Amino acid sequence: MVASTSTRQLWVEPWLAALPAPAGELGPVQQRGRAALARTPLPAARAEEWRFTDLSLLAQLPVASVAAAVERPLPAPQPGALRLHWNGREDPLQGVELPAGLQALTPTDLAQGLGHTLAATGCEQHWPVELNQACAERVLALRVASRQRVNLELISAAGEGLQPLRLLLLLEEKAELDLSQLVSAEAAGLHSLVVEVHLARSARLQHGLVAFGRSDAALLAHLAIEQEPESQVSLSQVVAGWGLARLEPRVVQVDGGAHTILRGLQVVDGQQIADTHSQLEFRGPEGQLDQLHKAVAAGQGRSVFNGAVRVPREAQRTNAAQLSRTLLLSDRARIDTKPELEIVADDVKCAHGATVSSLQTDELFYLQSRGIGADQAAGLLQRAFCEEVLRDLPAAARAWCPLERLLEARA
Amino acid sequence: MIRPDAPVLLEIRDLHARVEDKAILKGVNLTIRAGEIHAVMGRNGSGKSTLSKVLAGHPAYTVTGGSVTYRGDNLLELDPEQRARIGVFLGFQYPVEIPGVSNLEFLRVATNARRTEQGHEELDTFAFEDLVRERLKVVQMDPAFLDRSVNEGFSGGEKKRNEILQMALLEPLVAILDETDSGLDIDALRIVAGGVNQLANADNATLLITHYQRLLDAITPDYVHVMAAGRILRTGGKELALELEQRGYDWVDQELAALAAEVA
Ligand SMILES: Nc1ncnc2c1ncn2[C@@H]1O[C@H](COP(=O)(O)OP(=O)(O)OP(=O)(O)O)[C@@H](O)[C@H]1O
Ligand SMILES: [Mg+2]
Numbered sequence: 001m002v003a004s005t006s007t008r009q010l011w012v013e014p015w016l017a018a019l020p021a022p023a024g025e026l027g028p029v030q031q032r033g034r035a036a037l038a039r040t041p042l043p044a045a046r047a048e049e050w051r052f053t054d055l056s057l058l059a060q061l062p063v064a065s066v067a068a069a070v071e072r073p074l075p076a077p078q079p080g081a082l083r084l085h086w087n088g089r090e091d092p093l094q095g096v097e098l099p100a101g102l103q104a105l106t107p108t109d110l111a112q113g114l115g116h117t118l119a120a121t122g123c124e125q126h127w128p129v130e131l132n133q134a135c136a137e138r139v140l141a142l143r144v145a146s147r148q149r150v151n152l153e154l155i156s157a158a159g160e161g162l163q164p165l166r167l168l169l170l171l172e173e174k175a176e177l178d179l180s181q182l183v184s185a186e187a188a189g190l191h192s193l194v195v196e197v198h199l200a201r202s203a204r205l206q207h208g209l210v211a212f213g214r215s216d217a218a219l220l221a222h223l224a225i226e227q228e229p230e231s232q233v234s235l236s237q238v239v240a241g242w243g244l245a246r247l248e249p250r251v252v253q254v255d256g257g258a259h260t261i262l263r264g265l266q267v268v269d270g271q272q273i274a275d276t277h278s279q280l281e282f283r284g285p286e287g288q289l290d291q292l293h294k295a296v297a298a299g300q301g302r303s304v305f306n307g308a309v310r311v312p313r314e315a316q317r318t319n320a321a322q323l324s325r326t327l328l329l330s331d332r333a334r335i336d337t338k339p340e341l342e343i344v345a346d347d348v349k350c351a352h353g354a355t356v357s358s359l360q361t362d363e364l365f366y367l368q369s370r371g372i373g374a375d376q377a378a379g380l381l382q383r384a385f386c387e388e389v390l391r392d393l394p395a396a397a398r399a400w401c402p403l404e405r406l407l408e409a410r411a
Numbered sequence: 412m413i414r415p416d417a418p419v420l421l422e423i424r425d426l427h428a429r430v431e432d433k434a435i436l437k438g439v440n441l442t443i444r445a446g447e448i449h450a451v452m453g454r455n456g457s458g459k460s461t462l463s464k465v466l467a468g469h470p471a472y473t474v475t476g477g478s479v480t481y482r483g484d485n486l487l488e489l490d491p492e493q494r495a496r497i498g499v500f501l502g503f504q505y506p507v508e509i510p511g512v513s514n515l516e517f518l519r520v521a522t523n524a525r526r527t528e529q530g531h532e533e534l535d536t537f538a539f540e541d542l543v544r545e546r547l548k549v550v551q552m553d554p555a556f557l558d559r560s561v562n563e564g565f566s567g568g569e570k571k572r573n574e575i576l577q578m579a580l581l582e583p584l585v586a587i588l589d590e591t592d593s594g595l596d597i598d599a600l601r602i603v604a605g606g607v608n609q610l611a612n613a614d615n616a617t618l619l620i621t622h623y624q625r626l627l628d629a630i631t632p633d634y635v636h637v638m639a640a641g642r643i644l645r646t647g648g649k650e651l652a653l654e655l656e657q658r659g660y661d662w663v664d665q666e667l668a669a670l671a672a673e674v675a
Contacts, residue, residue: 361470361471362507363509365467365469365470365491366503366506366507366509367512368490368491368492369467369469369491369492369494369495369503370492370495370524370577370581371495371496371521371524371525371528371581372520372521374492376520377492380509380512380516380517381511381512383511384509384510384560387511388511
């Protein structure tokens, strides 16, 4: 195991030293992130929540310069949707007319809101968050007005280097947002994403993150969500092809009584690592969670899933279900999947389960017996496995996520 | 229709096969010519489905002796998908449910695999929809089944109709239908039998595996074979099935005992 300090000396310190001086609206945040990184060692296998996830790839990535945006051929935006090209460096709102109901946050709102949900979900000091804070120069900060419905597409396809992305969204009462987000590594690099969303009472968010990587690229993503009662969140992530991907969806139902749907699909092959650490905390009664996490593990890939669900005493009548399913395509792939239920309230329903299976011989044979080649048959069955998560993506994200690409990303 | 000069489509010679360590087929002989309809009957466990799966190339079965030629070529050395593409079709006794794979897409991919082998161009989604709607009529199936996952949640009879729909799309030269009649209600049996009759012609052949005369009332076989203990014990015309209906299979034990005595 690479000692954390030596890895840090290899790249974190010189990288920090080479960053431009803190400036702009995020100046104070940058300062704070840099100070934190300077004193916090890189997470190492010693820490329980990083036990299975080797970060040594990070030291090999070109992080000295911010990545340039890369054009990707994509289907046209969904009707009525606003598509923004967002790379964390330029202002994606420049020259864009915002649709009714969508506003950029004022500096005062931003100062108040930034970091609030990170703190509420207990991850403001996580290493990947500090890394984002240290280098992000801008934040895309938007408000969806009460009773308005907005459909937003964010495209972040980047070339070689570092892509720091920070997003803050405030959904007012009964506001509705469909958010499709694409992060794509077109060259070697590190993609750092921090999303904060606050949903007021009865607001609704459908978020789909599709992240396509490469073996020489890493994704570190935190998705922090705060839900007031009667709000609804559907959060789906589809990640494939990353040398290293770590996702932390963290949701808190501040007074319970909200509905959360979590969907995850991660695909690993070769030496790739994909790690999802999710956390849902119910801070009041009658909250609901429906979580499905799927993984396809091939080659010598490593798939990690840790699903924390916290149900304190005040969260009576919580109803939570969590299922983790892995499709194992190689006996050299490694899987570590673990529910982490912390239930103090007594009147709750909490179901959880985990399955690991391989492709079924009889299903394969049935397809083959109709003339479908063994590889194509295996592909159809893998697609079928993935479909259960993909169908919950918002429409735009679904269209970006051709299964061909998803499965090809394994190679 | 029996024509002694019709080309031989399938020739099974002294076929032996086992599953795991258990010998199941113990010397099957069968010749099928173009235009013929054969029925294979026999007690539960006599090896009928095993024969059909060996012909289709199921990986769980190992051929330990004998040969199978299809239009003169060695069938046994081909992958299951290749056998299907050149015109061998197995209608499963227990069609497999495949959640998440759309029936329509499955049918299209399968049809195109067969068409490519035949030197026809692949059908795009629109052309295929036209074709499949036409073939649905053969089995009087509701188009709604196309939008569901392959066989998922289909009733027993619906699964069997879906098998015949596949046969209608793939237009095989040798169709092996393993108990396609079981689980069908009276109307469905008539529809399925009508479909099989409609698809049978002078260039192809059908091997029906069945337990019941009622299927053979609807589809008249040229030959009836009785399978027992892994081989074909007796072959006759359609009257053999009627005889079985009356006499049952007790005589099989006597013949098997006689055979055993001969060997000893
Ligand atoms: N995969 C398998 N593993 C173990 N035994 C098997 C397997 N497949 C078949 N057999 C055995 O082989 C014998 C023949 O089975 P087969 O399914 O061919 O019979 P069948 O004639 O089709 O019977 P039925 O009329 O009940 O459909 C049976 O004893 C069965 O248990
Ligand atoms: Mg059988």
